[in-house]
Amino acid sequence: IKIYADGAVVEDMLEAYRTGNIKGFTTNPTLMKQAGIRDYEQFAKEVLQNIPDRPISFEVFSDDFAVMEEEAKKIASWGTNVYIKIPITNSVGETSIPLIRKLSGLGYSLNITAILTLTQVRETVNAFTQGTTNVVSVFAGRMADSGVDPVPVMKEAAAICHAKVGTELLWASPRELLNIFQADQCGCDIITCTPAILGKLPNVGKRLEQISLETVQMFSKDIQMLGYS
Ligand code: E4P
Numbered sequence: 001i002k003i004y005a006d007g008a009v010v011e012d013m014l015e016a017y018r019t020g021n022i023k024g025f026t027t028n029p030t031l032m033k034q035a036g037i038r039d040y041e042q043f044a045k046e047v048l049q050n051i052p053d054r055p056i057s058f059e060v061f062s063d064d065f066a067v068m069e070e071e072a073k074k075i076a077s078w079g080t081n082v083y084i085k086i087p088i089t090n091s092v093g094e095t096s097i098p099l100i101r102k103l104s105g106l107g108y109s110l111n112i113t114a115i116l117t118l119t120q121v122r123e124t125v126n127a128f129t130q131g132t133t134n135v136v137s138v139f140a141g142r143m144a145d146s147g148v149d150p151v152p153v154m155k156e157a158a159a160i161c162h163a164k165v166g167t168e169l170l171w172a173s174p175r176e177l178l179n180i181f182q183a184d185q186c187g188c189d190i191i192t193c194t195p196a197i198l199g200k201l202p203n204v205g206k207r208l209e210q211i212s213l214e215t216v217q218m219f220s221k222d223i224q225m226l227g228y229s
Pocket of ligand 1 (some may be wrong): 006026027028113137139141142172173174192
């Protein structure tokens, strides 16, 4: 499985890039808001100047499909490694499928986001033009947050995506490091992780006794800080 970095803090993105282990990047409007991005194009250009050789997804902002189409074309012009991120609906729930079909027909690389159901996966994959390269972002973590086990859904989503050459399935909104292993076992091609999850990668392969010891050491240090020793 390929691990992508999810976020909009330029320094975090560059740090992830420098490790050499991160195979691509995803951003979204909420992450951009959290990072305090004021100028979208300037942010994107700074990222693309420093990361010219990894796929990077930038999302359209408009709610109007005609405007979204113009934004998509502009985003695509920013770099050859850019994927245009299109939400599966606009914010009033109107489907983006006709726009996806149109942009895919023009040959653009798309990342369809905020997908939660297998019906949405099927409709999205059907809308992709043969010969194009695309990503289907299924929000497995948000599914889990609603009490639904994402594992069987993601396995089926992988089968649907892989029936069309050039389509990759991305496990979006992971909530814990375990999700990387689950995504791999489900046949996902990509998982995009926040810096918080990426920061736990050094734990992989650690003996559980060691983690137990480190936990007690953390308690001990905090007891000292409470002034009890
Ligand atoms: C994926 O591309 C998204 O940006 C991201 O994984 C969303 O995660 P969230 O559910 O934590 O907002």
